[in-house]
Amino acid sequence: EPEVTQTPSHQVTQMGQEVILRCVPISNHLYFYWYRQILGQKVEFLVSFYNNEISEKSEIFDDQFSVERPDGSNFTLKIRSTKLEDSAMYFCASSEHGGSSGEQYFGPGTRLTVT
Amino acid sequence: KQEVTQIPAALSVPEGENLVLNCSFTDSAIYNLQWFRQDPGKGLTSLLLIQSSQREQTSGRLNASLDKSSGRSTLYIAASQPGDSATYLCAVINAGANSKLTFGKGITLSVRP
Numbered sequence: 515e516p517e518v519t520q521t522p523s524h525q526v527t528q529m530g531q532e533v534i535l536r537c538v539p540i541s542n543h544l545y546f547y548w549y550r551q552i553l554g555q556k557v558e559f560l561v562s563f564y565n566n567e568i569s570e571k572s573e574i575f576d577d578q579f580s581v582e583r584p585d586g587s588n589f590t591l592k593i594r595s596t597k598l599e600d601s602a603m604y605f606c607a608s609s610e611h612g613g614s615s616g617e618q619y620f621g622p623g624t625r626l627t628v629t
Numbered sequence: 630k631q632e633v634t635q636i637p638a639a640l641s642v643p644e645g646e647n648l649v650l651n652c653s654f655t656d657s658a659i660y661n662l663q664w665f666r667q668d669p670g671k672g673l674t675s676l677l678l679i680q681s682s683q684r685e686q687t688s689g690r691l692n693a694s695l696d697k698s699s700g701r702s703t704l705y706i707a708a709s710q711p712g713d714s715a716t717y718l719c720a721v722i723n724a725g726a727n728s729k730l731t732f733g734k735g736i737t738l739s740v741r742p
Contacts, residue, residue: 545728547728547729547730555734556732556733556735557673557718557720557730557732559729559730559731562728562729569728570728570729572729605673609728613660613728615661616660616661616722616728618663618730620672620674620675621672622671622672623671623672
């Protein structure tokens with residue numbers, strides 16, 4: 515069964531460093547998302563991406579964050595200068611459709627630890 | 630602003646029991662509602678998607694219902710098993726929200742053998 519994959523599974527970085535989290539969405543999906551979950555808190559939306567551009571972003575997704583689809587298969591989230599409060603589990607998701615029929619499928623997550 | 634609430638935060642039941650997990654949301658203008666399962670330290674597994682025009686969806690021992698006007702959904706698990714132990718999350722997509730999911734905090738279910 516097709517699935518969303520993410521690498522690495524765990525990333526440790528120092529405050530101020532740049533990190534890139536990678537995702538390979540399900541191959542026929544057109545809509546891509548990043549969410550994060552701080553330990554003990556709700557899963558929060560960061561950004562959605564369709565047709566090579568951001569379709570929506572949350573207030574969390576400030577200038578320190580960027581997304582890219584560098585080729586036909588990868589979808590990346592870059593954090594330019596990490597802060598301690600960026601420590602969280604980051605989930606990539608994809609869906610074939612948007613709107614009401616857009617069932618989202620999530621990857622296993624990347625645990626980001628900022629020290 | 631949409632708020633999704635799941636109460637209680639945790640539930641413990643004996644194996645074999647039928648159970649209902651509740652989810653409520655404040656804004657009834659939704660496109661759909663999705664139930665997920667999350668095992669500790671793992672990703673989210675989609676269980677069921679209910680579109681706003683539907684009243685319920687079934688998959689195996691799981692049945693999810695949606696009452697949009699009252700802002701409620703329930704996930705019914707029949708004949709619970711220890712393997713059902715996990716956190717169950719509900720999430721909604723608001724109409725016009727470009728597919729952004731708003732999540733509840735989840736209900737952590739423990740099924741005792």
